[in-house]
Amino acid sequence: MKYAFSFLAVIALVLIAWLGSQIPGMPYLFGVALPYLALMIFLGGFVYRVVHWAKTPVPFSIQTTCGQGKSLDFIKHSKLEAPNTTAEVVARMFLEIVCFRSLFRNTKSEIHDGPHITYESSKWLWVFSLIFHYSFLVVVIRHLRLFLDPVPACIGWIEYLDGLFQVGAPTWYMTDIGLLAGVALLFGRRLITRHVRFISLVNDYFPLVLIFTIALTGILMRYFLRTDIDIVNVKQLTVGLATFSPVIGAEIGSIFYIHIFLVCILLAYFPFSKLMHSGGVFMSPTRNMKNNTRAVRHINPWNPRILPHSYAGYEDDFREYMVEAGLPVEKELPPKKDEE
Amino acid sequence: MSVPKLEQLSKSVVQGPTLATGAIPTMDWMDIPVVFKPGNYAYPAKKEKVEYLDSLSGLSFPNAREWSPEDDDWKLPEDWKDIIIKGLSDRLDKFRSLKIFMDCCVRCGACADKCHFFLGTGDPKNMPVLRAELLRSVYRNEFTLAGKILGKMAGAREMTVSVLKEWFMYSYQCTECRRCSVFCPYGIDTAEITMMLRELLHLVGVGINWILEPVSNSNRTGNHMGLQPHTFKDNVEFLVDDVEGLTGIRPNVSFNRKGAEILFVTPSADVFAEPGLYTAMGYMILFDAIGLDYTWSTYASEGGNFGLFTNNETMKKLNAKMYAEAERLGVKYIIGGECGHMWRVVHQYMDSMNGPADFLEVPVSPITGTVFENTASTKMVHISEFTADLIKHGKLKFDKSRNSHVKATWHDSCNTARAMGLIEEPRYILDHVVDWVEMPENTIREQTFCCGSGTGLNTDEIMELRMRAGLPRANAVKYVHDKHLVNMLACVCAIDRATLTSLMNYWNPGVEVCGLTELVANALVREGENRPELPEGLRTMLF
Numbered sequence: 001m002k003y004a005f006s007f008l009a010v011i012a013l014v015l016i017a018w019l020g021s022q023i024p025g026m027p028y029l030f031g032v033a034l035p036y037l038a039l040m041i042f043l044g045g046f047v048y049r050v051v052h053w054a055k056t057p058v059p060f061s062i063q064t065t066c067g068q069g070k071s072l073d074f075i076k077h078s079k080l081e082a083p084n085t086t087a088e089v090v091a092r093m094f095l096e097i098v099c100f101r102s103l104f105r106n107t108k109s110e111i112h113d114g115p116h117i118t119y120e121s122s123k124w125l126w127v128f129s130l131i132f133h134y135s136f137l138v139v140v141i142r143h144l145r146l147f148l149d150p151v152p153a154c155i156g157w158i159e160y161l162d163g164l165f166q167v168g169a170p171t172w173y174m175t176d177i178g179l180l181a182g183v184a185l186l187f188g189r190r191l192i193t194r195h196v197r198f199i200s201l202v203n204d205y206f207p208l209v210l211i212f213t214i215a216l217t218g219i220l221m222r223y224f225l226r227t228d229i230d231i232v233n234v235k236q237l238t239v240g241l242a243t244f245s246p247v248i249g250a251e252i253g254s255i256f257y258i259h260i261f262l263v264c265i266l267l268a269y270f271p272f273s274k275l276m277h278s279g280g281v282f283m284s285p286t287r288n289m290k291n292n293t294r295a296v297r298h299i300n301p302w303n304p305r306i307l308p309h310s311y312a313g314y315e316d317d318f319r320e321y322m323v324e325a326g327l328p329v330e331k332e333l334p335p336k337k338d339e340e
Numbered sequence: 341m342s343v344p345k346l347e348q349l350s351k352s353v354v355q356g357p358t359l360a361t362g363a364i365p366t367m368d369w370m371d372i373p374v375v376f377k378p379g380n381y382a383y384p385a386k387k388e389k390v391e392y393l394d395s396l397s398g399l400s401f402p403n404a405r406e407w408s409p410e411d412d413d414w415k416l417p418e419d420w421k422d423i424i425i426k427g428l429s430d431r432l433d434k435f436r437s438l439k440i441f442m443d444c445c446v447r448c449g450a451c452a453d454k455c456h457f458f459l460g461t462g463d464p465k466n467m468p469v470l471r472a473e474l475l476r477s478v479y480r481n482e483f484t485l486a487g488k489i490l491g492k493m494a495g496a497r498e499m500t501v502s503v504l505k506e507w508f509m510y511s512y513q514c515t516e517c518r519r520c521s522v523f524c525p526y527g528i529d530t531a532e533i534t535m536m537l538r539e540l541l542h543l544v545g546v547g548i549n550w551i552l553e554p555v556s557n558s559n560r561t562g563n564h565m566g567l568q569p570h571t572f573k574d575n576v577e578f579l580v581d582d583v584e585g586l587t588g589i590r591p592n593v594s595f596n597r598k599g600a601e602i603l604f605v606t607p608s609a610d611v612f613a614e615p616g617l618y619t620a621m622g623y624m625i626l627f628d629a630i631g632l633d634y635t636w637s638t639y640a641s642e643g644g645n646f647g648l649f650t651n652n653e654t655m656k657k658l659n660a661k662m663y664a665e666a667e668r669l670g671v672k673y674i675i676g677g678e679c680g681h682m683w684r685v686v687h688q689y690m691d692s693m694n695g696p697a698d699f700l701e702v703p704v705s706p707i708t709g710t711v712f713e714n715t716a717s718t719k720m721v722h723i724s725e726f727t728a729d730l731i732k733h734g735k736l737k738f739d740k741s742r743n744s745h746v747k748a749t750w751h752d753s754c755n756t757a758r759a760m761g762l763i764e765e766p767r768y769i770l771d772h773v774v775d776w777v778e779m780p781e782n783t784i785r786e787q788t789f790c791c792g793s794g795t796g797l798n799t800d801e802i803m804e805l806r807m808r809a810g811l812p813r814a815n816a817v818k819y820v821h822d823k824h825l826v827n828m829l830a831c832v833c834a835i836d837r838a839t840l841t842s843l844m845n846y847w848n849p850g851v852e853v854c855g856l857t858e859l860v861a862n863a864l865v866r867e868g869e870n871r872p873e874l875p876e877g878l879r880t881m882l883f
Contacts, residue, residue: 069761280444306398
C-alpha cells in the first residue's frame with residue numbers, strides 16, 4: 001500500500017505539471033518561479049539542517065572501532081578501522097562516503113536446522129547503491145551543460161566517457177540506464193526482501209518513485225521525444241536561470257515542465273527527508289571521531305557537576321567493620337567508654 | 341522462569357513463525373501491541389532502591405512505586421507524556437548522535453540480521469532499525485515538519501502509553517553491543533538509541549531491578565554485589581588462601597593502601613563467583629610474580645558500571661569513585677581488570693566525565709619501562725595491554741603444557757572490540773599461554789556476537805530470552821567445539837564469564853568459560869616455585 005501511494009503521489013504531480021504548464025502564463029510558474037523557490041528551500045533547508053546538527057554538542061567520544069586500536073608498538077594498529085589521527089579519520093570517512101565501505105561488509109544470516117546459523121557475504125545492496133548514487137552524480141554533473149555557457153571541457157569528457165559504447169542515436173549514456181536500473185533495483189529489493197519491506201515507509205518508496213520518474217522523463221526527452229521540445233529554448237531558459245535573467249522563448253513542451261517540476265519537488269523535499277543522509281554521513285560520531293580517547297581528553301561542554309558517594313561517607317558508614325577487619329581508615333573509632 | 345527444553349527451543353528458533361525464519365507479519369508494526377507475560381520482561385526496580393537513588397545528590401529517579409509490567413496501569417505520573425517529550429527534546433539538544441541517528445536512517449535494512457536478539461527471537465522489533473523506529477516515529481511526530489503535517493503517512497505516531505510499553509520491552513531486549521553500528525552505512529549506533537530510551541523511561545519511573553539494585557549497591561558499598569569492606573577483603577583473602585594451596589606461593593595483597601604505585605580495579609564479580617574467581621586468582625599470581633606494587637580498594641571495588649545502562653548522570657557518579665580513590669591513595673596510575681562495559685566507560689567516557697586526572701602520572705610499566713602513551717590522559721591501562729607488554733619483553737616465563745587440559749577459543753567482548761579496539765592484545769597473550777582456535781570469521785573481532793545478556797539483562801527471569809539472544813554466539817562456539825574439540829571459551833569480560841557459562845551449559849555442555857588472566861596464571865612458571873601438578877590449572881580441586 002505504501003508503495004502504491006508513492007506511485008499515486010508522483011502521478012498526481014506529473015498531472016499537475018502537465019496540465020498546469022499548458023495554461024497560458026503558467027510556464028513562468030513552472031519554469032522560473034518554482035525552480036527558484038525549490039532551490040531556495042533546498043539550500044536553505046540543507047544548510048539549516050546541517051547547522052542544526054553542528055550546533056548540537058558531541059558530549060562523548062563514541063567511535064565504533066572496527067579493528068585494532070593504537071596501543072603497544074608491537075601490536076599492529078588498524079589505522080582505517082580505529083583511526084587515531086585526523087588524517088586516519090579522513091581516510092576512514094573517505095572510504096565510507098566514496099566507497100560505501102560499511103555496506104561492503106554486509107552479510108546475510110540464515111538459520112538452518114540444528115539450529116545452525118550461517119553468514120555469507122552479501123554485496124547486492126552495496127552494488128545497487130553504488131550504481132544508483134554514481135549514476136545520479138554523473139547525471140547531475142552532465143546537466144551542468146545546461147546551466148553553463150560556455151560548457152567547461154571536463155563536462156565534455158564526462159559525457160564522452162559516459163557514452164563510450166556509442167550505442168544508439170543519440171548515444172545512450174550508461175548513467176541514464178544506471179540511474180533507472182539502480183532505482184528499480186533498490187525499489188525491487190525493498191519489495192522483495194521481507195524484512196526490508198516490513199520496515200519500509202512511504203518516506204522510503206516516494207523518493208525512489210520520484211527519482212525514477214525524473215530519470216524517465218529526462219530519458220524520454222533526450223532519446224524519444226526530441227521533436228516535442230526545443231533544446232535551444234531549454235538552454236536559453238536554464239542559462240537564464242543560472243544568470244538570474246530567465247527568459248522563456250517559444251513553447252518548450254510539456255514533458256520538460258513535468259521533468260523540471262519533479263526536480264523541484266525533489267529539491268524541496270530533500271531537506272525534510274531521509275535524503276539528508278547525504279549530509280549526515282559526514283557527521284556521524286561513531287565514524288568521524290578518533291579512537292584516541294585515553295590519550296587525549298574529549299571535552300563535554302555540558303558536563304554536569306556530579307560527585308561520587310564520598311570516601312568519607314563510605315568510611316563513616318563502615319568504619320567499625322573496617323577497623324575490625326584491619327583495613328586502614330582515615331579517622332579512628334571514638335575511644336570506647338570504660339564499662340563499669 | 342523455566343526455560344524450554346533444548347530440543348524445543350532449537351526447533352522454535354528455526355521453525356517458529358517469525359520474520360527471521362520467513363513468516364511475514366500481516367500487520368503493520370505500529371499496530372502490533374506488546375504483551376507482557378512472565379518470562380518476557382525483567383522485574384521492575386524495587387521501590388526502596390528507586391527511592392534511595394532518587395535521594396542521592398546529582399541523580400533523579402522519580403516516581404518510585406510498586407508496579408508490574410503485566411498491569412494495564414503502570415502508575416505513571418499524570419504528566420508523563422510531557423515529561424517524555426520534554427526529556428526527548430532536552431536530549432536532542434545535548435547529543436548530536438541522537439539528532440543525526442533520528443534524521444539519517446534510510447531503512448536499508450543492513451542492520452536487520454546483525455542483531456543477536458533478532459536472530460534468536462525473530463521478533464521484527466528486534467531489528468535494530470525498527471528498535472530505533474520505535475523512538476523515531478515519536479520524534480517525527482513531535483519534532484519534524486513532515487511528521488507534524490503528514491502524521492502516520494510520514495512514519496510518525498503519537499506518544500501513547502502503549503508506545504511507552506513498547507519502549508520498555510525493546511530497550512531491554514538490546515544489549516548495546518553495537519554490532520549493528522559496524523554494518524550501518526552511517527554508523528547509526530543502536531546503543532545510543534537504547535541508552536536514550538532507557539534514560540527517558542527512568543524519567544517516569546520505569547526501570548528494572550537487576551540494574552538499579554547493583555547501581556545502588558555500587559554507590560553505597562562500592563560494588564554491585566553489595567559486599568561491605570570487610571566482606572570484600574575476606575573474599576579476596578579466601579582466594580589468596582586458595583592460590584597458596586594450589587601453587588605453594590602465597591600472593592601478597594593489600595587493601596586501601598596509601599602510597600601504592602598502582603590502584604587495581606576489576607569487576608567485583610571476579611572476587612565473588614565462579615568462574616570469575618579463577619581470573620581474580622590469576623591477577624594475584626601475575627602481580628605477585630612480577631612484584632607489582634599495587635593495592636585493591638574496597639571503596640572503588642567495582643570496575644563494572646551499571647550506570648552505563650541507566651543514564652549518563654549515574655554512570656558519571658559511579659565512575660567518579662575510581663579517580664577519587666586513586667587521588668586519595670596517591671597512586672601513580674590505575675590498572676583495570678577484565679571487564680567489557682567497564683572498559684567502554686573507561687575508554688570512551690571516564691576522562692570526559694571525571695577527568696582530567698592530573699593528579700596521576702602517565703602510566704609506565706615498572707617492570708619493562710614501557711610508557712603507555714595510548715593512556716596518557718586517562719592514566720588507566722587494560723590488564724591485557726599490561727600483560728602483553730610483559731610477555732613481549734620476556735618478563736614472564738610460560739609452560740604451555742600446564743594448559744594442556746584446555747583447548748580454547750576466543751570470545752571478543754562487544755565493548756572491548758567495538759568501543760575500544762582491544763583485539764590483538766588478547767590474541768597475542770593466548771598465543772603464548774594456550775592452544776587455541778578462532779571461531780568463524782563473521783562472529784569474531786569487530787563482528788563478534790554478544791553473550792546475549794549484557795547491559796544488565798543477566799537476570800534469571802528472562803532466561804529464555806537470554807538463551808535465544810545468545811544463540812549466535814553459542815552456535816559459533818558449537819562449531820569449534822565440534823570441529824576442534826574446544827572445551828574452553830576465554831574472554832575479557834566479567835558479565836561474559838557469568839552469562840556465557842549459563843549459555844554454554846544450555847547450548848554446548850562441555851564448554852567452560854574463563855578469563856584470559858586465568859589461562860595466563862595457569863601457564864606461568866615462577867622462580868623458585870614448588871608447584872604440584874595441577875591437571876585442571878587453578879580449577880584443580882585439592883583435597
